[in-house]
Amino acid sequence: MNGSEEGRVQQLGSLDSDEENLIPSGTRYSLKGFRFQPLYVLKKTSGQLCHRLSPFVLQLFCLTLSTILLLAILVKVSNVAYSQEQERTKKEKVYQEMTQLKPQINLLCRPCPWDWTVFQGNCYFFSKSQQNWNDSVTACRKLDAQLVVIKSDDEQSFLQQTSKEKGYAWMGLSDLKHEGTWHWVDGSHLLFSFMKYWNKGEPNNEREEDCAEFRGEGWNDAPCTIKKYWICKKSAMSCAEK
Structure with missing residues (x-):
């Protein structure tokens, strides 16, 4: 290596040292995921994102759960109402049949036992x-x-x-x-x-x-x-x- 090249290397080295001095102590570079981004920046960004999204996600979950519960209640009430209507219809049908059969039953009525x-x-x-x-x-x-x-x-x-x-x-x-x-x-x-x-x-x-x-x-x-x-x-x- 000649003298001019050695000078350039020393210059680059001094520049790197100067840049390191500009970054606060304790700061590290992350080469995985975000190249040359400091970890504290990523943590701060992700924290702000989670802080903004968590209430929304929670509200969305509660809204979804409430909707499901409301639908379940509506289905249950609908089934009960349908069952009651079926029971009422069945009773009315039985009553109508008994009313229609009453004259015939009366004809079969015997006030006395057989052979009397x-x-x-x-x-x-x-x-x-x-x-x-x-x-x-x-x-x-x-x-x-x-x-x-x-x-x-x-x-x-x-x-x-x-x-x-x-x-x-x-x-x-x-x-x-x-x-x-x-x-x-x-x-x-x-x-x-x-x-x-x-x-x-x-x-x-x-x-x-x-x-x-x-x-x-x-x-x-x-x-x-x-x-x-x-x-x-x-x-x-x-x-x-x-």
């Missing part, structure tokens, strides 16, 4: 087998009824006619508690106005005849141990009004 006959608000069962008077009383009780107690002239006429067709039948009348004093099974006394229904010459108590039966055109007293048909009675059920 209805007459003036009461149900009557005419037995197909025969038993003594006491067993007939028990049989009617098992059917939630009682051996028939006559309350009116119309009822008497109806039962008398039916018994003529089916055969002699027990009624719920006897003088077992006191001879000559006739009581119904419900504890009521035989009314004087009903005495006309005894057949002529009855009751005569010829053979310890303490129980009453339907016979022919009227009533007859007979031994309670004889087996006869029997008639049960209970109130009819009311059907819904049409």
Whole structure:
């Protein structure tokens, strides 16, 4: 190297030293990413950028979250409203169907059980087998009824006619508690106005005849141990009004 070249190198070296003296102490160059940029400049710039962006990002995140929650609530409310509407529609449909079927149901309504006959608000069962008077009383009780107690002239006429067709039948009348004093099974006394229904010459108590039966055109007293048909009675059920 000649003298002139050595002088240039020394000049450059002195210039570099002068530039280093111009940069504050502690400052370093970063050769990665930003060539020849001081680190403190990059830190300051990135800090300012983050400071400016963070509230915006946070607000954007909160706004997005609020929107999602609002949409979820709207969907939930919409589903509940739709379910309630479906339930209301279903109830209305069932009500309409029941209203349409009501007349037909009323036609099927039976105030009395099968094998029973209805007459003036009461149900009557005419037995197909025969038993003594006491067993007939028990049989009617098992059917939630009682051996028939006559309350009116119309009822008497109806039962008398039916018994003529089916055969002699027990009624719920006897003088077992006191001879000559006739009581119904419900504890009521035989009314004087009903005495006309005894057949002529009855009751005569010829053979310890303490129980009453339907016979022919009227009533007859007979031994309670004889087996006869029997008639049960209970109130009819009311059907819904049409």
